[in-house]
Amino acid sequence: TDTEPAAPVRETAEEIATMEVRGAATIASAAAEALAEQAEAAAASGETASDPAAFRASMRAAARTLRETRPTAVSLPNALRYVLQRMEGQTVDELRRSVVDASDAFVRQLDRAQDDLGQVGANRLADGDTVMTHCHSTDALACIEAAVEQGKSISAVVKETRPRQQGHITAEQLREAGVPVTLIVDSAARRYLDEVDHVVVGADSIAADGGVINKIGTSGLAVNARERGVPIMTAAQTIKLHPETLTGHTVEIEMRSESEVIDAESREQIGEIAVENPAFDVTPPRYMDAIVTEHGQFPPESIVALMRELFGEGAEEPWAE
Ligand code: RUB
Numbered sequence: 001t002d003t004e005p006a007a008p009v010r011e012t013a014e015e016i017a018t019m020e021v022r023g024a025a026t027i028a029s030a031a032a033e034a035l036a037e038q039a040e041a042a043a044a045s046g047e048t049a050s051d052p053a054a055f056r057a058s059m060r061a062a063a064r065t066l067r068e069t070r071p072t073a074v075s076l077p078n079a080l081r082y083v084l085q086r087m088e089g090q091t092v093d094e095l096r097r098s099v100v101d102a103s104d105a106f107v108r109q110l111d112r113a114q115d116d117l118g119q120v121g122a123n124r125l126a127d128g129d130t131v132m133t134h135c136h137s138t139d140a141l142a143c144i145e146a147a148v149e150q151g152k153s154i155s156a157v158v159k160e161t162r163p164r165q166q167g168h169i170t171a172e173q174l175r176e177a178g179v180p181v182t183l184i185v186d187s188a189a190r191r192y193l194d195e196v197d198h199v200v201v202g203a204d205s206i207a208a209d210g211g212v213i214n215k216i217g218t219s220g221l222a223v224n225a226r227e228r229g230v231p232i233m234t235a236a237q238t239i240k241l242h243p244e245t246l247t248g249h250t251v252e253i254e255m256r257s258e259s260e261v262i263d264a265e266s267r268e269q270i271g272e273i274a275v276e277n278p279a280f281d282v283t284p285p286r287y288m289d290a291i292v293t294e295h296g297q298f299p300p301e302s303i304v305a306l307m308r309e310l311f312g313e314g315a316e317e318p319w320a321e
Pocket of ligand 1: 022023201214
């Protein structure tokens with residue numbers, strides 16, 4: 001059909017769904033880039049090339065395809081909203097230009113925000129500190145890498161992060177940044193908290209009450225860190241702020257396949273059991289010391305003011321049919 005998204009959009013959607021492209025910020029920039037590719041393809045093909053309404057419809061359809069890939073990281077709909085709200089023009093060429101420009105601006109802004117929040121997060125870390133990480137977050141890594149660039153010597157205890165082992169990516173990138181890394185299984189985290197000065201995690205979404213939605217296991221880590229007196233920060237640029245939570249909506253937690261938890265043979269042998277695989281959890285604001293953004297650091301309870309300022313006009317869905 002004429003609203004079937006172009007091949008690059010379908011490929012990006014597939015890569016997000018299969019987690020070849022993963023992490024909230026990376027998903028957001030891939031989605032924005034896919035919309036630019038859709039605009040180029042639609043401006044060059046068939047009915048959409050000469051019909052502004054058909055072009056707009058094809059952009060909305062592409063955004064819906066991208067939106068449906070994974071539910072939890074709000075950076076994805078925030079990216080789609082950013083680009084589609086800036087789509088304007090009378091002709092297809094004007095529309096195409098506006099989408100490509102908005103996509104470029106979004107990706108530039110994302111990179112700049114990550115650099116800026118890295119500086120803020122780095123100021124929380126002192127020379128000689130050991131940090132503990134969970135999952136793989138480019139925003140969290142930006143803080144640690146900025147601290148290293150400031151000349152601070154930082155070591156890391158990296159949780160492997162079952163079931164997908166994103167900790168391996170974190171371990172490799174920290175090693176490349178010159179940070180000595182100790183990799184541990186998730187269940188060893190509490191034992192190692194005694195040797196740690198800060199816990200640094202990322203976020204997929206931040207709710208209006210300051211709740212931090214991040215990789216499953218973050219909330220347990222936060223509770224343990226509090227009990228041990230270790231400060232925990234979440235590094236999250238403001239595209240992680242979830243506008244719908246301003247009006248009482250909750251953040252959907254993605255449930256992934258049981259095959260990530262147990263192989264078919266073991267499951268068969270155990271017999272009739274249930275297996276569940278939630279990909280994210282919610283850390284209540286009282287267990288989080290600071291949310292580090294490109295606008296500075298905030299106590300979780302005060303993040304709602306920033307959310308109102310940046311997303312106050314609400315969460316419209318410009319991709320709706
Ligand atoms: C990734 C994850 C990351 C956040 C933040 O989960 O929980 O901590 O997305 O990442 P998954 P970033 O691997 O399931 O996508 O700071 O890079 O946006």
